[in-house]
Amino acid sequence: xxxxxxxxxxxxxxxxxxxxxxxxxxxxxxxxxxxxxxxxxxxxxxxxxxxxxxxxxxxxxxxxxxxxxxxx
Amino acid sequence: xxxxxxxxxxxxxxxxxxxxxxxxxxxxxxxxxxxxxxxxxxxxxxxxxxxxxxxxxxxxxxxxxxxxxxxxxxxxxxxxxxxxxxxxxxxxxxxxxxxxxxxxxxxxxxxxxxxxxxxxxxxxxxxxxxxxxxxxxxxxxxxxxxxxxxxxxxxxxxxxxxxxxxxxxxxxxxxxxxxxxxxxxxxxxxxxxxxxxxxxxxxxxxxxxxxxxxxxxxxxxxxxxxxxxxxxxxxxxxxxxxxxxxxxxxxxxxxxxxxxxxxxxxxxxxxxxxxxxxxxxxxxxxxxxxxxxxxxxxxxxxxxxxxxxxxxxxxxxxxxxxxxxxxxxxxxxxxxxxxxxxxxxxxxxxxxxxxxxxxxxxxxxxxxxxxxxxxx
Numbered sequence: 358x359x360x361x362x363x364x365x366x367x368x369x370x371x372x373x374x375x376x377x378x379x380x381x382x383x384x385x386x387x388x389x390x391x392x393x394x395x396x397x398x399x400x401x402x403x404x405x406x407x408x409x410x411x412x413x414x415x416x417x418x419x420x421x422x423x424x425x426x427x428x429x
Numbered sequence: 430x431x432x433x434x435x436x437x438x439x440x441x442x443x444x445x446x447x448x449x450x451x452x453x454x455x456x457x458x459x460x461x462x463x464x465x466x467x468x469x470x471x472x473x474x475x476x477x478x479x480x481x482x483x484x485x486x487x488x489x490x491x492x493x494x495x496x497x498x499x500x501x502x503x504x505x506x507x508x509x510x511x512x513x514x515x516x517x518x519x520x521x522x523x524x525x526x527x528x529x530x531x532x533x534x535x536x537x538x539x540x541x542x543x544x545x546x547x548x549x550x551x552x553x554x555x556x557x558x559x560x561x562x563x564x565x566x567x568x569x570x571x572x573x574x575x576x577x578x579x580x581x582x583x584x585x586x587x588x589x590x591x592x593x594x595x596x597x598x599x600x601x602x603x604x605x606x607x608x609x610x611x612x613x614x615x616x617x618x619x620x621x622x623x624x625x626x627x628x629x630x631x632x633x634x635x636x637x638x639x640x641x642x643x644x645x646x647x648x649x650x651x652x653x654x655x656x657x658x659x660x661x662x663x664x665x666x667x668x669x670x671x672x673x674x675x676x677x678x679x680x681x682x683x684x685x686x687x688x689x690x691x692x693x694x695x696x697x698x699x700x701x702x703x704x705x706x707x708x709x710x711x712x713x714x715x716x717x718x719x720x721x722x723x724x725x726x727x728x729x730x731x732x733x734x735x736x737x738x739x740x741x742x743x744x745x746x747x748x749x750x751x752x753x754x755x756x757x758x759x760x761x762x763x764x765x766x767x768x769x770x771x772x773x774x775x776x777x778x779x780x781x782x783x784x785x786x787x788x789x790x791x792x793x794x795x796x797x798x799x800x801x802x803x804x805x
Contacts, residue, residue: 380558380587382693383792387582389692390793393716397693403718419579420586421554 361426364404367413368396370424384420391416434460434516436750436780436804438501442509446474449510450481456503462486462514464523464622466564466752467493467607468784469510471597475605476612478510483610489514490525492608492618494566496784497596497757502777505769507598513752513782519804522623524548527608529616534573538580541619544609549621556621558587562628562802564752566618569594569604569787572653574794575714577617582792588621591630591802593754593786594794601787622802629740629803631751632791634698635732636724638691641670643721650714654705662707670723678704684758684765687797688721696724700758700796712758712788712796729759730768734775737803746805753783753801760785 361367375381385396394403394413403409407429414428439456443449446469453467465482469475475493482491499511526548528541546552563585567577574594581590595604608618643666647657658666668675671686683703689696699721700712715721737748753776763772776783781801789800 383558383587383589386692386792387579387586389690390697391579393719395692409718419583421583422586 359426361410361424361428364394364399364410364413367410367424368399370426371396371417371422374422374424384417384422387420388413388416434518436519437514438503438780438782439512440499440501440504440509442504442506444472444508446477449473450478453478453510453512454481454485457512457514460514460516462489462516463520464620465489465491465512465514466782467510467512468496468499468782469493470499470508471495471604473510475607479607479612480610486514490523490620492525492566492620494595494606494618494784495597495604497599497787498760498785500773501782502780505773511782511784513750513780515750515804519625519750520622521625522549523620525608525618525620527606527611527613527616528619529613530568530573531615534576535580537616538577538584541617542584545619545621553585553588553621556585556588560623561588562622562624562630563588563590564620564622564802565590565592565790566606567592567594567790568606568615568617569596570601571615574788574790578790578793589630589792590790591800592790593784593800594788594790596757596785596787599757604787624804626805627744627746628805629744630791631736631740631801631803632795632798633732633736633739634696634798635727635729636687636689636696636698636797637727638689638696638722639725641723643670643688643723645715645717645719645721648715648717650716653711653714654708655711655715656708663709664704664707667701667709684762685726687724689724690719690721696722697793697795698724698797713794729762730771730775733772733799736776736799737779740803741805744805748779748803749805750779751781751801751803753781753799754786754789755783755799756789756797757785757787758797759799
């Protein structure tokens with residue numbers, strides 16, 4: 358199973374999972390409010406932040422968005 | 430024989446709850462509603478009002494909460510009761526439950542979700558999200574709204590819950606909510622609505638983002654405190670960007686200068702409540718690392734006047750009724766500016782009921798907005 362090393366990679370996996378734009382919008386808004394990370398516009402200072410990556414992954418999991426791939 | 434279904438509002442300024450309930454029943458007239466939502470001043474006996482409505486309208490689910498002020502298209506004030514009744518022409522299905530939070534937010538919300546799922550005959554996460562909308566009347570005195578909204582996301586991630594925090598004349602002491610025949614103080618009334626026709630979620634404010642942006646560098650979201658902005662003491666940096674000295678900083682500056690988290694060009698306002706030492710206490714949690722814009726105020730009456738059509742324009746249908754959550758800060762602004770009558774007149778093109786809330790909810794907790802559901 359491939360590793361997810363960055364928020365960009367995680368965002369790409371979410372986009373694949375949530376192909377309907379309104380579904381992505383709703384989940385992304387919840388993630389922004391809960392973590393401060395906008396999966397559409399990941400800031401350079403956030404992209405490789407491992408703690409933030411785990412936080413976003415956990416938030417997505419609780420929202421029922423199960424992403425395949427392991428975190429470091 | 431029941432009259433033709435149509436959205437109906439009612440308003441009573443009576444301070445006696447029994448008299449207010451009778452006046453509301455009389456104004457609503459004979460009909461067979463699916464949902465009745467009421468907002469009443471915190472001193473009112475919400476259980477008596479709710480039970481009177483339930484006896485008179487047995488076909489309806491009844492839900493309500495206490496407020497900082499109440500309004501409809503008929504009238505507005507503080508100390509009364511505002512009601513909206515929606516029938517089968519607006520809603521095809523309604524489920525309601527009360528989430529008691531005494532054993533924790535997550536526990537209360539999940540227990541209520543079980544009740545809603547049983548009523549609807551399927552898990553909430555399996556409802557077709559485009560056809561359903563949640564309505565939440567949240568406990569509003571104890572700063573739990575962020576956790577409540579997160580929990581709502583866990584039970585139904587794709588269904589937006591729209592709502593607001595119950596009020597208590599801006600004392601933040603104790604609010605109440607009513608649903609499923611019960612009144613509780615530490616609880617949320619949760620409903621799932623299936624509108625017959627397209628509906629719009631309204632989330633609007635009269636602020637736009639200025640180019641001035643600050644980063645939250647130290648915060649305690651659990652206490653809704655920001656300690657540092659851009660690495661400086663939060664009060665000092667806020668005063669710099671607002672253009673006022675720390676000694677002169679007062680409520681008018683806070684009211685006129687919220688900060689905004691911008692998401693896809695739309696502001697999610699975070700209102701400053703007061704300085705606490707060198708920190709700022711907000712009406713909403715803000716996380717470290719978030720970048721917030723200083724917001725610039727526009728015309729609040731104009732914002733209200735265009736709210737319904739702006740919300741429903743993309744649907745290509747006219748608005749017919751609305752349930753509204755108007756931030757108490759907006760109420761204070763129109764009162765201070767002498768615009769209360771103009772503000773409510775601007776909203777009164779369609780039947781509606783609303784409260785001046787201790788914050789609004791749409792996917793998360795927000796401040797200083799007019800938020801609600803607009804039905805076509």
